[in-house]
Amino acid sequence: MKGYFRKRGSYWSFTVDIGRKTDGSRNQKTKGGFRTKREAEQACAELITQLTKGDYLEPSKKTVQEAMEAWLNTILQSTLRISTYDNYSKAIVKRIIPALGKLKLKDVHSDHIQSFYLALVKEGLSSEYIRYLHSILKSFFTYQMRLQNITKNVVELAIPPRIGRKEQRTWSINEAVRFLEVAKEDTQSYYIVYLLALYTGLRRGEILSLRWKDCDLNQGKISVCQTLYYSNQQFHFLEPKTSRSNRLVSIPDTVVEILKTYRLKQEKHKREMGSAYEDYDLIAANEIGQPINPRSLTGHFRRMIQKASVPKIRFHDTRHTHATILLKLGEHVKIVSERLGHSNAAMTMNVYSHVTSDMQKEAAKKFEIALRAEGK
Structure with a gap:
């Protein structure tokens, strides 16, 4: 078994005889498009080896x-x-x-x-x-x-482009407070979403699918066990993104009291709506009890940003804001990782390396001050 080579225009091709067909005609394999004769010879040798060993697969003609x-x-x-x-x-x-x-x-x-x-x-x-x-x-x-x-x-x-380091866009404590103060005067269901986002770092879908039965207000804990997804004008309650996303997140007394007050108002609204209210036990629900549409939330979020005169960020950046503030306050990265539902603390360190680098500088200063004080 050997190959025959020819040059057509600027490219080389080869043909290999592999026996006879059932009708007695020659059975040949031809391949072309090689820039040099050497490339064609190498490809021919590889094909003959595959045919000899029985490893050759007829290429699919599908697109x-x-x-x-x-x-x-x-x-x-x-x-x-x-x-x-x-x-x-x-x-x-x-x-x-x-x-x-x-x-x-x-x-x-x-x-x-x-x-x-x-x-x-x-x-x-x-x-x-x-x-x-x-x-x-x-x-x-x-x-x-x-x-x-x-x-x-x-x-x-093929080599895809390298991902460069992107600086996280977050709010300062003062900016987060100002945003919440403005949002509080608007639609309460949206305000509750923003409050939970900034105080817990939960993902948008996790907040929008949160039910009252998932909240232990006596203990000040939220159980994250599902997420909301919209598709073709329909909503779906799905399992969280990863196994680590199933988690307990503590909330402070301030948030507990706000939720208690909001729940009373929601219960009153349910009674007024009667059978028109579709009760999914959701904390954040629209007027008829259905989940808030993520697009509607995004539009409202942007309007509140403009009204509060705070830097423009994505809703997901409230999660980054929560984590960044905690790390700057000196909270252990493992605790922050657990609150965010990251797979491990290393992932959190990688995502928020810009914060931890600042903390490194502070640690170096503290060490220097400690040594100088001891030397006096």
Whole structure:
């Protein structure tokens, strides 16, 4: 078994005879697109080795779009939680398929993937999002290898952009207080959400799914055991993001008293609404008892920021504000990690390294002062 080489235009190709077909005609494998004869010879030798050992797989003729849609609608839909599936679906339909969908699986090279990443960088997309797409592609091509549609995962040869360190945008204590004072004079259900966000560091979905039965107001503790997710105008109560997200979070007496007062007002509203109120036992609910729509919350949050004249931040940054303030007050990083539901303290240290670096400076100053005092 040997190969035959020829140059067509600027590229080399090779053909290998692998026997006869059932009708007696020659059975050949031809591959092209090599820049040099040496590349063609190497690829030919690799193919002959695979054929000899019986390891050769006939490349799939499916396009990336055909294979990816099948993967999305069968494997992913049945294995991922709805929030993760929706995010995967949006990324695949809006980003990956338009860029790579027309290519056949067998024709995809690492250069295609790398060019895709470069185009996204030029478009201004964040490194975090591009690496997210990278993880989806890597998982997809790994699955195609399992199906024996391809022989190698070309995504592993592509290099996504490095994630640079981003400075967290947070409020100071005074700014957080000013925001809450302004929000308190507005819609109470939203105020309660902001109060819990800043005093506990809970995620948005965790607060919006919080029920009264999850709160032990006598002990001043909140049990985080579910999260809210909106999809196609429907809300879903899901398990928390990770096992560590299931946690107990302590709240101070001030928050306990505010919640008690708010609960009495909510109970009165329920009686006034009667059967029109859909009681999900939610702490933060709209006028008819349903969960607050995250988009509505975002819009209200932005209006309150403008009204309070505080720096513009995302709702998720209230979580960063909570953690940053605690760390600056000298709270142990393990306690902060537990409150946030991080997998471990190392993750918290990494996310809030900008705060801990300032604490390092303070520690160095304290040490210096202590030694000088002892030396006098």
